[in-house]
Amino acid sequence: MSQLSLSLLITAIGMGLVFAALIILALMMQALVALTSRPEKRSPSPVVPDAQPTDTASPLRKAAAIAVALALTEAASQSGFSTPTPEPGISAWQSVQRATYTQRQGKTR
DSSP states (O other): OOHHHHHHHHHHHHHHHHHHHHHHHHHHHHHHHHHHOOOOOOOOOOOOOOSSOOSTTHHHHHHHHHHHHHHHHHHHHHHSOOOOOOOTTSOHHHHHHHHHHHHHHOOOO
8 A cells, every 4th residue: 555545544534533523423412402401381372463553543643653753763863872974094993982982981172
């Protein structure tokens, strides 16, 4: 047997052992999961009502929902965190980190 064929045989045996060990390890993990997991108790699914409103005040409810959404959006835009535009020469990541730091510390200028 030549040196090349012997080295290829040793390589094939080593690779086969590695794959066999990986397969055995995967099977052992599946067996442990099957033995240690608890079966989930199935609860009856809740009954979902129809999405269509049945009352006559639905236009008023829609208007109220829109007003609340607009008020929340306006309040969030006044006090919320806004993503700054990146300064030339720095990345967007640096710009966001600097803005976060200045909001925590307060503006010093």
